[in-house]
Amino acid sequence: MKKNILVLFGGCSPEYPISLKSAYAVLTHINADKYNVLAMGITKDGQWLRYNGDYENILADTWHQNRRQCTPAFLSPDRSVHGIGELTEKGLSFTYVDAVFPVLHGKNGEDGSVQGLAEMAGVPIIGCGALSSALCMDKYRAHQIVSLAGIQVPKAAFFDRKPTAEMLYEETKSLSYPLFVKPLRAGSSFGISKITEKAQLADAVDLAFRYDSEIIVEENIEGFEVGCAVLGNDELILGRVDEIELSHGFFDYKEKYTQRTAKIHMPARIDADTEERIRKAAAKIYRALDCSGFARVDMFLTPSGEIVFNEVNTIPGCTDCSRYPSMLQGVGLDYAAIVEKLISLEI
Structure with missing residues (x-):
């Protein structure tokens, strides 16, 4: 029998548009012959809707406009439901869910809020749990923990x-x-x-x-930013290290998603020994912050070769051209294989 995978997208966050792009990529790479895929979107104003239309409408942000393809829905905290409730013309109906895959970036999605709801519901969640998500979103407290693990952090x-x-x-x-x-x-x-x-x-x-x-x-940390994709729970798969080259300023929201003056080098322009040190540091940070499923660990590499922690993205950008899948493709995992591995970790 096929397992039911609930993909959550959208959300009350300034990163709503990126969530749509990431969710489209995830939805179109899940093996539909193996899983029943349930799509649930959260509008900008916080309405939860089960979506039954074409995935192209998610990408175009028109998914919520055709209410014949949407029904008001929610992830039920009632463990006897173990899934979602929908308000249809026939009344309230429930659907069992085997795992929740949140593709929600930023606040109200990546900060432990949705993860906590899934944990209350008793539904396995693909990715980091509530504690890890909240910690990684908190730049100060994440730095305190990583510092105790022996990794340098900015003053x-x-x-x-x-x-x-x-x-x-x-x-x-x-x-x-x-x-x-x-x-x-x-x-x-x-x-x-x-x-x-x-x-x-x-x-x-x-x-x-x-x-x-x-x-x-x-x-400010002199040098440049590097990142490492991490996938797994007990046994970790570490991607190749990438490098952000900036012509000026810093890697803000506009640069992350337009790269007008920034350039991503994958793999990074560093020697093999330095790359291995960065990968080991990423794994250590991932463990220290109780990460699971997947995350992207961002660090700085100084001119003297020191590694300095920056932050962890517990739901990194997941579009076809995002840094996270690109780094894992560097170790032989294509996008479909990444999605399959993530699901298999939980069910």
Whole structure:
């Protein structure tokens, strides 16, 4: 009997458009001969809809417009349901789900909220669980844990409330410019500023607090950013390491998804020994933050060869041309094989 796989997409997040692209790629690469695929979208305003139409409409963001192809639905926290409820013309119906595959980026999807709901429901979730998702989304607390695991992290100042000017300058006086000012739990570089002088600090802090109630101010790390795809639970598959080449600025939301001035080198332009050190560091970080299923670990490589932790994306971009599948393709896994491996880890 085929297993039922529920793919969640969309979401109340600024990263909603990217979720649609990632979900389209996942949905079109799941083996439909082996699994029954259930698609459930979350609109920008938070409505959950079971979707029964063409996947092309997800990519075009018209999926929610034809209500004949959508029914109000929810992931039931009732473990006796072990799946979803739908409000149809005939009333409330339920469908058993063997696993949930959340393809939701950023807040309200990658931060442990949906993962916690699935865990309450008793439904296996493909990817990191609630604790790991919440930790990895929290830049300050993730850095504290990774530091304890022996991996270097950027020097930083943490603020759990908006500081006075005096407090702001006092807490950051030991940091060397340029600095990055970041919301603690915003995804895809939203609300992040790179500043080069003290006069810019207050405005950057104000911007970051628009996106979160806690922020972090970090020193810039000389060198360049590298990433490593990790797949697995007990036994890990590590992808090739990639490298982000920037002509200016930093890898913000626009650069991540347009790459107008940035270039991704896969594999990275580094020697084999350095790549192996980065891959081992990625695995250590993945374990330290209790990751499971899959994640992309982002780090910096300094001119002296030091590895410095940046962040973990527990639901990295999953489009055909995203960094995560590209790195795993470097070790021989095509997209369909990646999806199959992820599902097989949970059911």
